[in-house]
Amino acid sequence: MGFSERLKLLREKNGLDRQKLADELHLSYSTLSKYETNQRKADYETLILIADYFQVTVDYLIGRVEVPTQSLDKDQWLFSLSDDELDHLKDELDKYRKLKAQFLGQSEKR
DSSP: OOHHHHHHHHHHHTTOOHHHHHHHHTOOHHHHHHHHTTSSOOOHHHHHHHHHHHTOOHHHHTTSOSOSSOOOOTTHHHHTSOHHHHHHHHHHHHHHHHHHHHHHHHHHHO
């Protein structure tokens, strides 16, 4: 399945008609229609825009892989977090460590 089929599939799966998706992506109806009927190829900026909109990878969108999203390995996910998310995780980790230390300290006294 190539780009045109995947685009149509994603659009229909998300309950969008062509005009609504064209509006969402700031594309003309004609351009989107030509993408879906394989009469026009999308440039890489547009591929990224569409992939981001549907939260899939460009590789999935163009038919190179069958899995829509790329899973991150156990170390990569950390690098995908925003600064706010990292700050929140640090705060929660500090709370966890304090509670753990308190619990372990109480356990040893018993």
